[in-house]
Amino acid sequence: MFLRKYPLRFAVVCIVLFIGFAYSIGFLIFIQIFRSDFLSDLAQRQHEHSIVLEPRRGTIYDRNMRALAINLPVYSIYANARAMHQEGDMDAVVEKMSGIFKIDPKLIRDKLDRDKYFVWIARKVPQEVYLYIKNLKLPGIGFIKESKRFYPNQSLASHLIGFAGLDNNGLDGLERDYDKYLKGQPGHAIILRDAHSRELMFDKGYIAPVDGFSVVLTIDETIQYIAERALDRMYKKYNCKGASIIVMDPRTGEILAFANRPTYNLEQASKSTPESRTDRAIVFTFEPGSVFKIVTASAALQEGVISENSMINCEHGAYRVANHILHDHEPLGTITFKQVIEQSSNIGTTKVAQRLGAQRVYNYAHHFRFGIRTGIDLPGEAQGILKPVSRWSKTSIGAIPIGQEVTVTPIQLMGAISAIANDGTYMRPFVVKYIKDAQNQIIYQRRPEILDKVISKLTSKRMKGILKGVVDEGTGTKAAIKGVTVAGKTGTAQKVVGGSYSHSHFYATFAGFAPVDNPRLACVVVFDDPHPAYYASEVSAPVFSEVVGDALKYLNTQREPATEDDAPG
Secondary structure, three states: OHHHHOHHHHHHHHHHHHHHHHHHHHHHHHHHHHOHHHHHHHHHHHHEEEEEEOOOOOOEEOOOOOEEEEEEEEEEEEEOHHHOOOOOHHHHHHHHHHHHHOOOHHHHHHHHOOOOOOEEEEEEEOHHHHHHHHHHOOOOEEEEEEEEEEOOOOOOOHHHHOOEOOOOOEOOHHHHHOHHHHOOEOEEEEEEEOOOOOEEEEOOOOEOOEOOOEEEEOOOHHHHHHHHHHHHHHHHHOOOOEEEEEEEEOOOOEEEEEEEEOOOOHHHHHHOOHHHHOOHHHHOOEOOHHHHHHHHHHHHHHHOOOOOOOEEEOHHHEEEEOOEEEEOOOOOOEEEHHHHHHOOOHHHHHHHHHHHOHHHHHHHHHHOOOOOOOOOOOOOOOOOEOOOHHHOOOOHHHOHHHOOOOEEOHHHHHHHHHHHHOOOEEEOOEOEEEEEOOOOOEEEEOOOOEEEEOOOHHHHHHHHHHHHHHHHOOOOHHHOEOOEOOEEEEEEEEEEEOOEEEEEEEEEEEEEEEOOOOOOEEEEEEEEOOOOOOOHHHHHHHHHHHHHHHHHHHHHOOOOOOOHHHOOO
């Protein structure tokens, strides 16, 4: 009855319904055929979140497996702006986060206004901050567990260890140079989320991260502390511009302590200066002064041009070499060659060098690896300057044999004094003992390496006797250690300022070893521009005595310094 009475209305309704149904069918077909990929991808992005799983960076240990650099778990804070549904949610997050992290609220607001599922708020925050924020239960705030590099000893061995950045990439020192071993390989996973963007579970594509390898150093944390404590005290006492100390086992080349001043805190590396990060022990070159006389003396004994008791006229403190008058720090008459080295006579040493001749002086300096890199497993090592004889002037024979017109690094001095201590055998210095994986399997191992035989065992023994006399009766008496025989050589060298030698700026160096008959430790101490005292006998020798004396006491309570055979197999 109704259809007969209103046929037009019925037709209109049917047409509208048909058009609506046809449009819906057409739209669904359009979505399925032309928009399916886009919408599927959008849904996946809304409900799936891909994350990178950070590997645990390998630990850096000392030789006794004490951690010098280690990664510990921490939490990072992120925000999901699309999960902040209620009015005022975003304002609350901005207010709290800006207050906690002391960040401009506008910066946080700008991040949240991007309307993304994931923006970082803060990376790797302290545990107490993480717990505080977690208890606030702020909408849209989430946490990701990561790991952060920590340096338990802060500045200890800082120039050696270096530091890693926020993303656990090595940026300096061994952290940078062994980064490929330490950093590991990242993994990844896809996390499912519900309609409220709450994380549910790992879904597909999970690849576990591979943790980094650990690096074991030759450094002994205790000896490192002993060395840095003594170096720092004298560095401050004498207002030095810089300082370096190296302690090494001369039998193997293993570096047991290695430090510089100025230094910096590895936990606050971003606040450090380039000067404080400079590894002076291997990149800084200087004229060594009288400590270089160990080369001239070794050459003279080895070549047989002199003996310990040969008499040498030191001309009462003034001696002409070409057009230059050479002076001693105090006038000396006719003394033995042994006394020449003990009293550090420039004139006596020059007369011996003249007997040797320029070429032989150069040859032995070259064998002692001056002007050549030692090859220590650290980057940036300088080679110093040792001029070939063809470039020597008429006065060079009175300069180079006493440590002028030649520049060296502290590590080169360490190699030279250790060769004398080690029966004339020059060992390559090194700081990385081995690298191991999580199962204690050795990935890489460095063994002691002989670089040269610079003098004979007999000459070495004779040099030990002369250098022992330096400490017993000569310029190095303050390097003496009670109950221990010590051998060494002082060197106080004028700095070149404005193209000429200064009379107020100096380098103070002591290089030595102990015990004399069976050297366990060699040590080089260098101070740059100490004042008011500047003689090596006053500044550097006492540091040697304290460091080597305390280190030997410590070693006597331990077993023999570890060798490569102690590495886990």
